[in-house]
Amino acid sequence: MFKKCIFILATSCMMYSCATQTETNPFLTEFQTEHGVPPFDKIKLEHYEPAFLKGIEEQNANIDAIVNNSEAPTFENVIVAFDNSSPILDRVSAIFYNMTDAEKTDGLNELSIKLAPTLSEHSDNISLNQELFKKVSAVYQQKESLGLTTEQQRLLEETYKDFVRSGANLSPEKQARLREINKQLSTLGLKFSDNILNENNAFKLYIDKEEDLAGLPDWFCQSAAEKAKEDGQEGKWLFTLGNASRIPFLQYSANRPLREQMYKAYISRGNNNDKNDNKKIITDIVSLRLEKAQLLGFDCYSNFVLDNTMAKNSTTVMDFLNNLWSYSLPKAKAEAAELQKIMDKDGKGEKLEGWDWWYYTEKLRKEKYNLEEDEIKPYFKLENVREGAFAVANKLYGITLTKLEGIPVYHPDVEVFEVKDADGSHLGVFYVDYFPRPGKSGGAWMSNYREQQGNIRPLVCNVCSFTQPVGDMPSLLTIDEVETLFHEFGHALHGLLTKCNYKGISGTNVVRDFVELPSQINEHWATEPEVLKMYAKHYQTGETIPDSLIEKILNQKTFNQGFMTTELLAAAILDMNLHNLTDTKDLDVLAYEKEAMDQLGLIPEIAPRYRTTYFNHIIGGYAAGYYSYLWANVLDNDAFEAFKEHGIFDKKTADLFRYNVLEKGNSEDPMTLYKNFRGTEPQLEPMLKNRGMK
Incomplete structure (x- = not known):
């Protein structure tokens, strides 16, 4: 997955003095390190907020210089100047948003929530700055006569388009509403992702009986024992929802009730009616996105997003996904039938369920190809x-x-x-x-x-x-x-x-x-x-x-590809369906998800790779884009x-x-x-x- 830090900047009307931080805050100058790498050994939590605010001050001054330049607008004094307008913000944003994903602390989390609304407001202050847009538009209108290189033409077109897509042509009333939507979305997205991280960390499957480890490889049990010891539970084995723990457990555990417990905990994240519940959050996000798209002249959010992609529109994407579905679902059904036959050999009269798929797939791999994962690891x-x-x-x-x-x-x-x-x-x-x-x-x-x-x-x-x-x-x-x-x-x-x-x-x-x-x-x-x-x-x-x-x-390269493609496609279609909506009144996301999957004919043994309440991709930049x-x-x-x-x-x-x-x-x-x-x-x-x- 590619994760681009989208640098949402802070409000231009906020006043803050950073003078006392200049000498000690590493973000306020180019990093004085080999290759200009981040000085992580010197960066502290208290450096981030002052750096954001000083960076805002710097960018506002640079934008004022563009707007107030008495010379005729040119590619260099408008487009290039704007591209280079935020050096401090670029430095602090890149590190801050990477740290909130790679090494999040309570302090970073609190700060990200605190800054989100004001950062969103400043981003809007720039994209809705009419005087700045006039300068950009003036350059854009003469693009054919400027003798620009292909790369320069592309930067000019992308810059102009970004302003338009950010609401530069809207009326003042619609711009005011767009600001409010963006501010709400900035905090809702943070809360959604934070809830998933909390859910992942909260689930701990402890096993204290050796017989319940049946089927699990020695290396995996050793790792689980180490994790339990680190967690203060020496003598037990700890399994979590992380891929490196969950997937081997579902592959190898002979204990079907424990597989079921693990599987259901994973697919119910964000849907437990507790403090980490995401149902209302994602409903609000989808509704606000629809309103934003309609403000900007699109019938639905997917067409707004896709207008700026290779696919161009929702119809193209849905035709593409439905075509692939016609190939993948029959293959997945055939795979399910094969797995059921292996289950039948156990003589227990059990029906294949989602928590059985990985386990019996591993058995089938051994049977068909004489290959086990442990043999190649x-x-x-x-x-x-x-x-x-x-x-x-x-x-x-x-x-x-x-x-x-x-x-x-x-x-x-x-x-x-x-x-x-x-x-x-x-x-x-x-x-x-x-x-x-x-x-x-x-x-x-x-x-x-x-x-x-x-x-x-x-x-x-x-x-x-x-x-x-x-x-x-x-x-x-x-x-x-x-x-x-x-x-x-x-x-x-x-x-x-x-x-x-x-x-x-x-x-x-x-x-x-x-x-x-x-x-x-x-x-x-x-x-x-x-x-x-x-x-x-x-x-x-x-x-x-x-x-x-x-x-x-x-x-075995094509082995289990029906499952892999179908679960991925199901998630991609779910993403598109949510963002194809033109009316979100009375939206019940779980009921909508079930209806969408039933219409597709998704078999019950397979869940979408990401269900609505933990679909972090569509919060982090892949909204109407998981098909990518x-x-x-x-x-x-x-x-x-x-x-x-x-x-x-x-x-x-x-x-x-x-x-x-x-x-x-x-x-x-x-x-x-x-x-x-x-x-x-x-x-x-x-x-x-x-x-x-x-």
């Missing part, structure tokens, strides 16, 4: 997998990543690497933070501590929640975790290799349904035999993964065909992809960039084939 030591991803990037693009020591970090788990190009020039700094902890949001993402701009190189991070090392055993990844590491590193490459002149369109600042292309294509190399031979070494013996295991991994993973899956499978046609490390193909996709950011229309690489528009067939649906 020893070859996927985290450090080796990471080096494999680095080695692939080196062979494709010539870049190298070298570990840096002595760089300040916010947690001991974080490691830092310098990235250099083939000629030895500095490309950026890359942070990795791989293990779960209570203050970290679940899942995995890429973000920036600094955007690339001209000669200013980026600072990029990957944050994940992988299986932790236990005792003498290192972190051994599942095949899904291996692909996640390659996926997030693909996002990182997009951020690191970018070569744009303006930060507003550099790196991953692309439309939502294009941003997953670099990440998802990078997954393809993870399980290529040639690549597996490069990095998959047994953590004890150093033995390279044998051909027999590689063959098994490849043979599947949309980009068409792109990435089609794009990888080019590599397979010429060799997976073919230099010419890699150079084409680097130059036309990874380096270009949002400097041109994404379909133009794709066709410049591939020579034609993407085809659906490779994606269907790779998911076993054709």
